Amino acid sequence: MGRGRSPRRAGERLGMSPGRLEAFSDGVFAIAITLLVLDLQVPDPTEGNLAAALGDQWPSFVAYAVSFLTIGIIWINHHAMIRRLKAVDHGMLVLNLLLLLFVALLPFTTALMAAYLRESSGEHLAAGIYSGSCLLMGLAFAVTNRYALIVRPGLLATPVSDARRRAILNRAIAGLVPYATATALAVVSPYVSVGICAAVALYYALPFAVGGQDPTAAST
Amino acid sequence: MGRGRSPRRAGERLGMSPGRLEAFSDGVFAIAITLLVLDLQVPDPTEGNLAAALGDQWPSFVAYAVSFLTIGIIWINHHAMIRRLKAVDHGMLVLNLLLLLFVALLPFTTALMAAYLRESSGEHLAAGIYSGSCLLMGLAFAVTNRYALIVRPGLLATPVSDARRRAILNRAIAGLVPYATATALAVVSPYVSVGICAAVALYYALPFAVGGQDPTAAST
Amino acid sequence: MGRGRSPRRAGERLGMSPGRLEAFSDGVFAIAITLLVLDLQVPDPTEGNLAAALGDQWPSFVAYAVSFLTIGIIWINHHAMIRRLKAVDHGMLVLNLLLLLFVALLPFTTALMAAYLRESSGEHLAAGIYSGSCLLMGLAFAVTNRYALIVRPGLLATPVSDARRRAILNRAIAGLVPYATATALAVVSPYVSVGICAAVALYYALPFAVGGQDPTAAST
Amino acid sequence: MGRGRSPRRAGERLGMSPGRLEAFSDGVFAIAITLLVLDLQVPDPTEGNLAAALGDQWPSFVAYAVSFLTIGIIWINHHAMIRRLKAVDHGMLVLNLLLLLFVALLPFTTALMAAYLRESSGEHLAAGIYSGSCLLMGLAFAVTNRYALIVRPGLLATPVSDARRRAILNRAIAGLVPYATATALAVVSPYVSVGICAAVALYYALPFAVGGQDPTAAST
Numbered sequence: 001m002g003r004g005r006s007p008r009r010a011g012e013r014l015g016m017s018p019g020r021l022e023a024f025s026d027g028v029f030a031i032a033i034t035l036l037v038l039d040l041q042v043p044d045p046t047e048g049n050l051a052a053a054l055g056d057q058w059p060s061f062v063a064y065a066v067s068f069l070t071i072g073i074i075w076i077n078h079h080a081m082i083r084r085l086k087a088v089d090h091g092m093l094v095l096n097l098l099l100l101l102f103v104a105l106l107p108f109t110t111a112l113m114a115a116y117l118r119e120s121s122g123e124h125l126a127a128g129i130y131s132g133s134c135l136l137m138g139l140a141f142a143v144t145n146r147y148a149l150i151v152r153p154g155l156l157a158t159p160v161s162d163a164r165r166r167a168i169l170n171r172a173i174a175g176l177v178p179y180a181t182a183t184a185l186a187v188v189s190p191y192v193s194v195g196i197c198a199a200v201a202l203y204y205a206l207p208f209a210v211g212g213q214d215p216t217a218a219s220t
Numbered sequence: 221m222g223r224g225r226s227p228r229r230a231g232e233r234l235g236m237s238p239g240r241l242e243a244f245s246d247g248v249f250a251i252a253i254t255l256l257v258l259d260l261q262v263p264d265p266t267e268g269n270l271a272a273a274l275g276d277q278w279p280s281f282v283a284y285a286v287s288f289l290t291i292g293i294i295w296i297n298h299h300a301m302i303r304r305l306k307a308v309d310h311g312m313l314v315l316n317l318l319l320l321l322f323v324a325l326l327p328f329t330t331a332l333m334a335a336y337l338r339e340s341s342g343e344h345l346a347a348g349i350y351s352g353s354c355l356l357m358g359l360a361f362a363v364t365n366r367y368a369l370i371v372r373p374g375l376l377a378t379p380v381s382d383a384r385r386r387a388i389l390n391r392a393i394a395g396l397v398p399y400a401t402a403t404a405l406a407v408v409s410p411y412v413s414v415g416i417c418a419a420v421a422l423y424y425a426l427p428f429a430v431g432g433q434d435p436t437a438a439s440t
Numbered sequence: 441m442g443r444g445r446s447p448r449r450a451g452e453r454l455g456m457s458p459g460r461l462e463a464f465s466d467g468v469f470a471i472a473i474t475l476l477v478l479d480l481q482v483p484d485p486t487e488g489n490l491a492a493a494l495g496d497q498w499p500s501f502v503a504y505a506v507s508f509l510t511i512g513i514i515w516i517n518h519h520a521m522i523r524r525l526k527a528v529d530h531g532m533l534v535l536n537l538l539l540l541l542f543v544a545l546l547p548f549t550t551a552l553m554a555a556y557l558r559e560s561s562g563e564h565l566a567a568g569i570y571s572g573s574c575l576l577m578g579l580a581f582a583v584t585n586r587y588a589l590i591v592r593p594g595l596l597a598t599p600v601s602d603a604r605r606r607a608i609l610n611r612a613i614a615g616l617v618p619y620a621t622a623t624a625l626a627v628v629s630p631y632v633s634v635g636i637c638a639a640v641a642l643y644y645a646l647p648f649a650v651g652g653q654d655p656t657a658a659s660t
Numbered sequence: 661m662g663r664g665r666s667p668r669r670a671g672e673r674l675g676m677s678p679g680r681l682e683a684f685s686d687g688v689f690a691i692a693i694t695l696l697v698l699d700l701q702v703p704d705p706t707e708g709n710l711a712a713a714l715g716d717q718w719p720s721f722v723a724y725a726v727s728f729l730t731i732g733i734i735w736i737n738h739h740a741m742i743r744r745l746k747a748v749d750h751g752m753l754v755l756n757l758l759l760l761l762f763v764a765l766l767p768f769t770t771a772l773m774a775a776y777l778r779e780s781s782g783e784h785l786a787a788g789i790y791s792g793s794c795l796l797m798g799l800a801f802a803v804t805n806r807y808a809l810i811v812r813p814g815l816l817a818t819p820v821s822d823a824r825r826r827a828i829l830n831r832a833i834a835g836l837v838p839y840a841t842a843t844a845l846a847v848v849s850p851y852v853s854v855g856i857c858a859a860v861a862l863y864y865a866l867p868f869a870v871g872g873q874d875p876t877a878a879s880t
Contacts, residue, residue: 016736016739016740016743020682020739022240023243023683024686024689024690024735026240026243026244027247027686027687027689028690028693030244030248031691031694031695032697033248033320033324034247034248034251034324035251035694037324037325037328038255038258040325042328042331042332042335043342045335045336045339045341045342049342050336050341050342050346051342051345054345054349065321068317068320068321068324069321072313072314072317072320075244076236079236079240083236090736093732093736094866097728097732097865100728101725101728101729104693104694104697104728105724108700108702111702115702116705116710121710122703122710125710125714205314205317243463246460246463246464246467247467249464250464250467250468250471251467251471253468253540253544254467254468254471254472254544255471256544257475257544257547257548260545260548262548262551262555263562265559265562269561269562270556270561270565270566271562271565274565274569284545285541288540288541288544289541292533292534292537296530299456299460300456303456426534463683466680466684467687469687470691471687471691473688473764474688474691474692474695474764475691475695477692477764477765477768478698480765482768482775485775485779485782489781489782490776490782490785490786491782491785494789504765505761508757508764509757509761512753512757512760516676516750519676523676645754645757646754
């Protein structure tokens with residue numbers, strides 16, 4: 001994994017090869033995304049109707065799909081970020097760790113939101129915590145990206161023009177707006193809050209899947 | 221991981237190297253397959269006979285083996301699919317994510333099926349959900365495969381003849397028939413439904429393991 | 441991961457590169473070994489003395505260490521097996537999947553054994569299941585190894601002499617004897633049964649760790 | 661993964677390539693760090709106020725962050741250790757396994773500490789076990805590092821001067837002092853004990869994240 005001669009050399013001086021960082025991060029992404037399934041409960045066979053019991057759990061199924069897509073999309077973006085690097089330093093490692101901390105938190109905030117969405121108490125807080133955790137994840141991503149592009153441009157594999165750096169960062173920051181809105185609107189309606197998070201996930205996923213889109217657009 | 225010169229270049233333009241996509245997908249496959257064990261319950265030592273309690277759980281053991289093989293086989297097929305690619309675009313990433321969503325769901329539908337298989341209520345629905353989730357997984361696989369072979373042939377590492385593409389896709393689609401049958405037959409008998417899923421897993425696993433088979437047959 | 445020119449070519453013909461198989465298997469090993477920790481219970485703070493409650497759980501701690509080492513050692517041996525290959529075919533994939541099925545089962549049989557070790561009912565069965573699952577894991581390993589060395593020698597990266605093949609297989613089979621003994625002795629005493637499994641783990645781990653040993657001995 | 665010609669050759673003679681060991685270890689690190697989230701409980705919606713229930717759980721959130729950073733930092737140091745090697749022998753594998761055993765234990769000791777931190781009974785023991793498990797993890801790391809640097813210098817990729825070896829080991833041993841202090845002080849105050857562990861995590865993470873630091877300092 002990036003143990004070839006030249007990346008290794010660079011890693012020797014600057015702390016770790018990007019391939020290594022990516023492999024570890026991918027592990028955390030893959031585990032967090034797969035742990036989401038633990039939030040789905042098998043209804044007790046001795047208690048009534050299965051269809052009704054599963055129907056009652058619909059927020060959990062929606063939450064599973066939304067969080068799965070959300071982690072998947074941040075994984076795609078994370079890959080694009082790491083791919084631009086030729087080396088990583090300690091600051092990058094720590095910021096990336098902070099990002100992973102919020103990624104790994106999502107199975108919890110997802111379960112919390114699903115458990116409270118239809119309750120008459122705590123539903124606003126739970127939805128706020130859910131969209132808030134998406135916001136913090138996006139924020140950690142933007143900060144990490146900014147670190148690589150602005151604070152430590154020496155880590156970049158090839159020079160990136162100022163205009164391009166600004167464009168990349170602006171896109172990362174623009175991605176925070178819906179999450180911030182969702183977090184704020186949780187006090188009004190938990191459904192609206194979660195709906196915005198779902199829309200963000202679908203927006204990044206669907207249009208491209210349909211095809212015809214410029215394939216490079218997603219990777220920057 | 222595929223960070224060599226030429227695949228990297230291709231990845232630069234088209235979004236992500238196949239090696240990266242495969243490593244992440246393998247992570248999800250490996251985690252989902254290993255999480256299946258969490259469906260097995262340790263009987264309470266204070267409550268009666270261990271042998272009887274484990275015997276009572278036999279659907280869980282059968283379900284563990286069937287789902288383990290099922291995920292293992294989709295993993296083998298997934299590898300064959302990715303191996304044909306020289307690059308992946310955003311559409312491929314999202315379709316692959318959809319496939320992984322159903323793979324990661326299997327520990328839940330497996331536990332559900334095992335919990336209800338011998339019940340007198342909900343057993344048809346649980347078996348239908350189980351074979352249905354296998355069907356959706358197979359469908360997502362066929363769609364992803366079709367995308368790579370037909371919609372975006374530019375992603376292929378080497379040109380694949382039309383006849384060969386049709387053969388690969390037909391095989392993927394043919395693989396859906398037993399799962400569709402199993403899902404439909406769940407209304408008749410949950411045992412028949414699950415039995416078909418088990419037969420599919422054994423069919424793909426056993427004959428080759430005995431040996432004498434053309435080793436290339438499995439990889440296409 | 442083994443995407444270099446020549447191994448890729450071989451993989452093209454024979455199904456999958458050994459590096460890919462190894463990475464997936466390593467994922468399952470790493471997850472199974474880490475899931476063992478889920479068998480350790482945090483005692484309820486509202487119920488009496490923590491030291492006593494943890495002391496009561498000692499079989500779980502011993503079981504954690506023994507199974508951790510056991511999976512670790514099979515992982516080391518697995519690596520040595522895969523390293524001898526230049527390609528894998530479908531039979532190899534399926535046998536390897538069977539091996540992983542028993543590896544992934546170990547967190548369950550470990551928890552079962554730990555829960556029943558000191559009970560007055562079910563303790564023999566639980567210990568027998570535990571050592572039996574170690575036996576089946578070792579058996580699956582021996583069968584997979586035999587497949588690569590005898591049934592499909594064409595998969596080997598470099599020719600291995602007949603004497604050496606026999607030596608490797610004999611060692612794998614000799615490793616089954618203590619597990620078979622442990623399984624049989626579970627009817628006599630669960631402690632003896634589990635003690636043998638612990639001794640096997642320590643035997644393979646300790647002497648070498650002390651140093652002075654020929655480093656190549658472990659890798660064959 | 662290190663399957664290139666020359667590292668492979670070295671691995672052939674000495675047991676396993678460092679890349680393979682690192683990938684497996686990274687898997688365990690990634691899983692252990694992500695399993696920490698399972699310690700966070702979703703409060704029962706039918707029981708009172710969500711905000712209060714989450715507030716009551718604050719030790720779990722603090723524990724999550726501290727242990728996440730702690731595992732993250734040991735992962736960074738582990739990478740630096742492995743990077744110095746050109747091969748690993750059996751002793752190295754077993755010592756590394758011991759290190760991973762303590763890493764994988766952390767989700768348990770973290771949950772234990774968080775559950776008891778504010779209790780009036782067992783809180784000293786729980787905090788002592790938590791800092792003690794950090795101490796054992798650090799100790800296993802120092803022993804593994806010493807093995808590679810002093811006992812088996814032949815495993816090193818490039819010769820490391822005596823002064824440098826001593827400096828690396830001294831740093832690893834110095835890192836044990838705060839954990840030993842935290843373990844000892846658990847009898848006085850669980851808060852002080854856990855506070856020291858938190859301070860260690862922050863000390864290694866924060867200063868560098870702020871920037872301006874020599875990026876190579878972290879990697880040795």
